[in-house]
Amino acid sequence: MLGIETSCDETAASIVVRDSAGKAVIRSNVVRSQLDEHAAFGGVVPELAARAHVTYLDHIIAQACREAGLALGDVDAIAATAGPGLIGGVLVGLTTAKALAAALGKPLIAVNHLEAHALTARLTDGVQFPYLMLLVSGGHSQFVLVRGVGNYERWGTTIDDALGEAFDKVAKLLTLGHPGGPAVEAIAKSGDPKRFKFPRPLLREARLDFSFSGLKTAVRLQAEALAPLSDQDVADIAACFQAAVAEVVSVRAGQALARFKAELPEHTPQLVVAGGVAANRTIAAALDKACTAAGATLIVPPIALCTDNGAMVAWAGAERFALGATDHLDFTARPRWPL
Numbered sequence: 001m002l003g004i005e006t007s008c009d010e011t012a013a014s015i016v017v018r019d020s021a022g023k024a025v026i027r028s029n030v031v032r033s034q035l036d037e038h039a040a041f042g043g044v045v046p047e048l049a050a051r052a053h054v055t056y057l058d059h060i061i062a063q064a065c066r067e068a069g070l071a072l073g074d075v076d077a078i079a080a081t082a083g084p085g086l087i088g089g090v091l092v093g094l095t096t097a098k099a100l101a102a103a104l105g106k107p108l109i110a111v112n113h114l115e116a117h118a119l120t121a122r123l124t125d126g127v128q129f130p131y132l133m134l135l136v137s138g139g140h141s142q143f144v145l146v147r148g149v150g151n152y153e154r155w156g157t158t159i160d161d162a163l164g165e166a167f168d169k170v171a172k173l174l175t176l177g178h179p180g181g182p183a184v185e186a187i188a189k190s191g192d193p194k195r196f197k198f199p200r201p202l203l204r205e206a207r208l209d210f211s212f213s214g215l216k217t218a219v220r221l222q223a224e225a226l227a228p229l230s231d232q233d234v235a236d237i238a239a240c241f242q243a244a245v246a247e248v249v250s251v252r253a254g255q256a257l258a259r260f261k262a263e264l265p266e267h268t269p270q271l272v273v274a275g276g277v278a279a280n281r282t283i284a285a286a287l288d289k290a291c292t293a294a295g296a297t298l299i300v301p302p303i304a305l306c307t308d309n310g311a312m313v314a315w316a317g318a319e320r321f322a323l324g325a326t327d328h329l330d331f332t333a334r335p336r337w338p339l
């Protein structure tokens with residue numbers, strides 16, 4: 001399976017095969033990040049992203065084939081992200097996949113990007129259904145119950161910013177650069193996570209949703225009150241922000257796992273993490289604690305497969321293809337496409 005991913009700022013292609021024992025193997029996974037193109041703007045500029053996908057995608061696909069030691073004509077089918085995402089980029093990947101499918105006479109599989117994140121742990125860790133997924137990236141923050149391929153229930157989502165987006169905005173206001181998550185985590189190491197008491201939005205409510213914009217505002221007001229900020233102020237604010245989101249995420253994970261146990265008592269609770277924020281050690285440690293307390297298993301795939309990549313799209317395509325699900329060449333790209 002060839003998998004193509006272009007829904008945000010990574011141009012990616014991968015070939016995933018099954019070995020003679022039927023086990024899935026990633027034969028190549030080429031990702032070209034556009035960080036440099038967008039750095040000066042402090043965030044992803046959709047038009048620039050789409051243009052860069054146009055420039056690089058053909059080369060990335062050729063490289064994925066070369067590294068896999070396969071010709072394009074050897075693949076059984078072609079999978080591409082068809083949404084949700086920045087529509088210009090999605091169109092580049094999906095249209096390229098359609099062209100290849102038409103020219104090679106191969107089936108097309110239009111993959112939901114969220115489904116690709118949701119199924120990755122089955123490729124990397126052989127996780128069995130059902131499981132709870134926590135997707136925390138720059139564009140999404142949600143809990144999804146994954147019962148099977150194509151069988152998803154969203155249990156909670158953010159009502160404003162995504163968690164990665166909150167990290168990016170806090171980094172921007174502390175002038176730490178983009179992407180903000182790694183920068184906030186790095187500087188938080190030398191900060192005092194108890195100096196400021198930032199809010200834990202929605203935490204008292206029973207719902208499994210997130211809200212991060214109020215927290216971001218509290219961070220901004222604190223930064224303005226202290227201005228000009230010393231290096232220690234910046235580190236302390238970063239540490240307190242990170243402590244607040246880690247607490248929110250782990251409390252919510254505990255609540256989601258409690259619901260899992262109540263609704264699926266015959267299954268061991270499993271929590272799978274996806275998205276770039278999974279790289280954050282403080283958040284991962286908080287999730288680990290929540291899972292231990294709930295008697296649940298925590299699965300964190302290798303971070304290169306938690307962030308956007310082609311292998312997750314190829315794998316989701318392979319899972320759907322194995323069930324006979326292919327798509328027509330007139331499949332329309334979807335900027336919004338809830339699971």
Ligand code: KG4
Pocket residue numbers: 008136137138139140163164165167168179180181182185275276277278279280281306307308
């Ligand atoms: O999944 P991803 O690579 O791309 C999409 O958003 O689809 O996630 C990127 C997001 C960015 O917002 C970035 O700041 C955040 O993940 N991130 C982190 C860390 N590494 C990346 N957030 C917190 N801590 C990190 N170490």
Ligand code: ZN
Pocket residue numbers: 113117137275307308
């Ligand atoms: Zn993603």
